Amino acid sequence: MSGATRMLYPSSWLRGASLGEAISCELRLGIVTGKLKPGEKLSENGIAADFGTSRSPVREALRTLSGEGLIRLERMGAVVVGLGAEEVRELYDVRCLIESFAQERLSRMDREPILARLERILDRMELAAKHKDIEEFALLDFTFHETIVEEANHSRIRQLWRSIRQLVLTVMLVTTEDVFGEGEARVAAVIGKHRALLDSLRSGDETEVREQVRTYFADSFATLDHTLGRA
Amino acid sequence: MSGATRMLYPSSWLRGASLGEAISCELRLGIVTGKLKPGEKLSENGIAADFGTSRSPVREALRTLSGEGLIRLERMGAVVVGLGAEEVRELYDVRCLIESFAQERLSRMDREPILARLERILDRMELAAKHKDIEEFALLDFTFHETIVEEANHSRIRQLWRSIRQLVLTVMLVTTEDVFGEGEARVAAVIGKHRALLDSLRSGDETEVREQVRTYFADSFATLDHTLGRA
DNA sequence: CCCTGTGTACTTGTATACAACTTTATCGTT
DNA sequence: AACGATAAAGTTGTATACAAGTACACAGGG
Structure with missing residues (x-):
């Protein structure tokens, strides 16, 4: 119809x-x-x-x-059902919940290999930013977070992630378009936030990691809310 | 085949x-x-x-x-994929994660109506225990936790719950059979643990609630691990 | 006017049929 | 005997067909 x-x-x-x-x-x-x-x-x-x-x-x-x-x-x-502002906020709640759990586990493991992989992803993000390849950038952002969840090595957390991963990817696609539309500074800021996340993971301090993840998602949602506000 | x-x-x-x-x-x-x-x-x-x-x-x-x-x-x-001891432990990890989140929200709401509903469920659990109605008991145990998650009023948490609810129900059915096989004391203990959970929710103290939920699932898993150990 | 019964169109749930692909087994060649 | 090509069986993905049930409009009786 x-x-x-x-x-x-x-x-x-x-x-x-x-x-x-x-x-x-x-x-x-x-x-x-x-x-x-x-x-x-x-x-x-x-x-x-x-x-x-x-x-x-x-x-x-x-x-x-x-x-x-x-x-x-x-x-x-x-x-x-749809995805209003409130639902997006709730999605970020859950992403934060999952990733906090995952990072907490990671901080108790040998994370050298993971750190290297994440670093490579960030390098490719900068490349994608330079070429203004939106789809690639969104996919890399997605892969960054998926890597963290996957490496935590927890079958049930993995499964929770799988139940929202396509939705997360789609939201990233949409929001990344907006981010690129707002200029290079915004794009650089996104990369910077990921670097902060990675640095805190490297430090290995649990409370530091927890706090960093929390602020990351609070931040992401704030800016997202702004762009989605009128949608 | x-x-x-x-x-x-x-x-x-x-x-x-x-x-x-x-x-x-x-x-x-x-x-x-x-x-x-x-x-x-x-x-x-x-x-x-x-x-x-x-x-x-x-x-x-x-x-x-x-x-x-x-x-x-x-x-x-x-x-x-199957459900070995490790996977069950991980399932409890996730249940704990979800329910902690839900209870934390509940502790900031008007929870009179929820408390009443939970209380009624516990009453019916005692009835089912008396009649040794295993299926009913398992279903009530399940409903108790589902009520908590549903009442938290968070669409994404609800959705995470939905992605494991049937599995949780099935595991409860199996474990409840074991619990009933170990005598009335064990059954009473299960009800007691739920009462403790409900009391902490009534108190409304956030850290108290958090701790109570954590011990509930740690406890549940410990006993479950014991019964499933040989399976 | 309201209420009720009926018929019609549309919905899902299930069964069956077919095409493309993968794996395995068989057979011929070296 | 070992190896490769080929045929055969089994697999999923998709299309189509059918049955049962539900909402809705419409007409007729109160």
Whole structure:
């Protein structure tokens, strides 16, 4: 039914993805950008028609989105939950929770290899910043945090992360576009915040790490809130 | 392929459930009890044949279980990840994390109505204990914790909870059977621990609550580890 | 006017069919 | 015997078909 428009999800991020995954990515982006508004009803048939596929991959996509909490599956049709300012704040709460836990564990491990990997990611971020490669930058930002979570070596934390990772990636894509639009200083600031995070992890002091993670997310949300404020 | 046996998942918990949900519950129980061992390969066709259904609901079930981290979806066939002692410990880590967060929020809200609801649940738990109604007891234990998470009124925390709730419920079913097998004292102890939790929540002192939640889960895991030790 | 019963259109849940791909086994060659 | 090509069986991803159930409009009786 809806004139749900096919959008700009980076096609390179969809290499090897099934139709179901592709559809979930497109719908997710639509929800994050607000093109699909809270309360809007989605029907399997309607979406299948929009994308020119059968209901099978659509069903899979709707299950996925439901698992991410972006839609609610009701008896008739799925309804968009959406991502208002409050929900984004809550997403950052959870990211902070997960990453705090992960970093706390990391600070008790041999973190030389991880530090090296994170450093390399930051180098590539600076490169991407120089070339104004937004998609690459967003992906690297994402990878930075995912690396931290993965290296913590905790199956359940990993699983929690997996349940929000696509959403986080999509939000990063959208916000990174804004960041680049506000000039190089903003981009440099983002990199700087990551360096601070990395330095605190290198120090290994638990309370320092905890505090640094907290401020990182508080900060990120503050600036994000500003950009998303009018959306 | 496997002689995967249909098991004893409470049929009353499956009222109104779709085939997909039912299958996921049976498989989940099989994994938790160890009837499906880590590394074992599951094929959609095989499971469909075992349950006498088509692949459609099986696919849905496998996606669900994958979302819960109980299996890994690979190119050919899904492989059981399983739930060893370490994984159970990690599950309790996460439950503790979620519930700590939830209680911290609750301690800043008007919690009269929640306290009343929790109290009613405890009353019903004592009743179930008296009648040795294991399934009801497990469900009430589950509901107690779910109520806390739900009432915290945080969409993302709710969503994290949803991603493990079925697993938690299943683990509770299994462990509750053990608890009842060890005599009334153990059952009473479980109720007591919940009362302690509720009292600390009533007190409203944040650090007290935090500490109480931590000891609750440390305790729960210790006893659980003991019973699951030989499994 | 309101209420009720019915029919219609639309929804999901499940089954079946087909195509593309991966793995494995078989057979021929060296 | 070892190795490589090829055929065969099994796998998932997707499309289509069907059945059961639900919301809704509409007409008819109170």
